[in-house]
Amino acid sequence: VEDTEGNVLEGVSDAICDDAKKELARCRTYVETVLWDEAKGCYLFNSDTPVLMADAFIGERHAHNAGLGNTVDPEKLAGNYLKVYEYNVGDCYSKERTGFGHCGARNLASLDTRHTYRTGDGVIEHSYDVWTGVSYVLSANMYQLGCELGREDLIRAALDTAHGVYFTTYLDTDTAYYFNTPEAWNAKNPRYSRNRMYQRARGAWELLRAV
Secondary structure, eight states: OBOTTSOBOTTOOHHHHHHHHHHHHHHHHHIIIIIEETTTTEEOSBTTBOEEETTTTTHHHHHHHTTOOOSSOHHHHHHHHHHHIIIIITTSOOSSOSSSOOSOOBSEEESSTTOOSEETTEEOTTTTEEEHHHHHHHHHHHHHHHHHHTOHHHHHHHHHHHHHHHIIIIIOTTTOOTTOOOSEEESSOTTSEESTTOOOTTHHHHHHHHO
């Protein structure tokens, strides 16, 4: 079995890969049927909650690296990523510009301004967080798909999303995280953060690999 770059994946049998492809096809049908919202042009958190998740398609990286291809329809996914850029990235804090965020992608963003990020169990935890590693992997996915589809708008959105995390970490003297990058910061005030010196595994490296 080889990945998308022609590298042999040691220890992965053809039978395991075939099973994964069958399961992927079954899951793809479910996602397209239940979670895709044609009117909104994006995949929803669930069938009842009109919110966008920044990390909803983090698994795209693993599927791509394993040679399984896109997990859902690539054109729909491109539209979904641009919605995430508009809502999850655009609704964040920005120090150096007005009207659009620049500190990564917040975990959840509402497509309905009346929505309060609630489920049957209460407020969705960490909805106002920007997870630094997730933002980098999201950017990697956006960049990869932008290259595949020849979508310059998606490529620009990917690099801008990633640059927001980079700027907040290394260039913004108000946050000054430098080599002490936290797992997460607040989408509206990134000076508030938690879990320093931690980032989602392979976050920035996945973007570097995609580029």
